[in-house]
Amino acid sequence: MATYKRPDHFTKAAKARGFPARSVFKLEEIDRRVRLLRAGQKVLDLGCAPGSWSLYTCERIGPTGRLLAVDLQPIAQLLPSNATFIQGDALALAETTLAAHAPYQVVLSDMAPNTTGNRNADQARSYHLYSFALSMAARLGDQGSSFVGKIFMGPDFELAREQTRELFAQVRLIRPEGVRPNSFEIFLVGLEKRTPPLAPLPSPTAPDIP
Numbered sequence: 001m002a003t004y005k006r007p008d009h010f011t012k013a014a015k016a017r018g019f020p021a022r023s024v025f026k027l028e029e030i031d032r033r034v035r036l037l038r039a040g041q042k043v044l045d046l047g048c049a050p051g052s053w054s055l056y057t058c059e060r061i062g063p064t065g066r067l068l069a070v071d072l073q074p075i076a077q078l079l080p081s082n083a084t085f086i087q088g089d090a091l092a093l094a095e096t097t098l099a100a101h102a103p104y105q106v107v108l109s110d111m112a113p114n115t116t117g118n119r120n121a122d123q124a125r126s127y128h129l130y131s132f133a134l135s136m137a138a139r140l141g142d143q144g145s146s147f148v149g150k151i152f153m154g155p156d157f158e159l160a161r162e163q164t165r166e167l168f169a170q171v172r173l174i175r176p177e178g179v180r181p182n183s184f185e186i187f188l189v190g191l192e193k194r195t196p197p198l199a200p201l202p203s204p205t206a207p208d209i210p
């Protein structure tokens with residue numbers, strides 16, 4: 001992924017508020033525009049490092065909510081006690097950890113591939129991660145639940161939007177102000193999932209989160 005040496009105004013503002021990364025402003029704007037997060041919800045955060053979305057979500061869902069946050073990378077950010085962080089490949093955890101804690105009222109994915117500079121290849125990999133996240137929303141999201149997924153703009157975008165429309169009664173396309181001007185990323189937001197979860201609900205032996 002590209003690195004940015006000089007902290008910009010969004011980065012400084014995020015740090016001043018105690019968030020590890022500027023990405024918090026993207027979720028905050030989406031939340032404000034679609035009323036995404038509420039107290040008591042169970043939320044899955046895919047691609048959570050360094051932890052800004054997770055921290056923001058924990059604040060919004062409060063002590064009665066629960067967050068399961070997953071990333072390939074470790075996180076240094078301390079999360080409140082209503083959150084559980086798992087380090088690993090989300091795609092490999094789908095049938096186990098992610099399913100064990102379903103159903104979720106919100107599925108978030110800010111997952112992004114390591115970019116190579118080849119725009120077509122990067123977009124294809126971004127679509128692959130997006131599709132996986134959407135499949136998690138389909139299988140593990142409650143009826144009426146919401147979804148936020150990041151995707152890089154490119155040839156697969158319209159397919160991604162169509163697939164999201166099949167699952168949700170409302171689909172919004174949001175490019176928050178916090179997205180860097182030279183970035184191809186965009187967020188598809190699904191609201192009011194039409195169907196119940198497809199995966200089995202948690203068994204009595206599944207560990208609770210946290």
Ligand SMILES: C[S@@+](CC[C@H](N)C(=O)[O-])C[C@H]1O[C@@H](n2cnc3c(N)ncnc32)[C@H](O)[C@@H]1O
Pocket residue numbers: 021023024046047048049050051052053054070071072073088089090091110111112113129
């Ligand atoms: C833009 S960052 C997420 C920022 C985060 N939302 C925040 O607010 O701090 C994208 C993350 O996706 C993660 N990621 C990419 N592929 C993944 C996968 N297969 N499983 C889990 N995490 C993944 C990367 O490790 C990276 O940390």
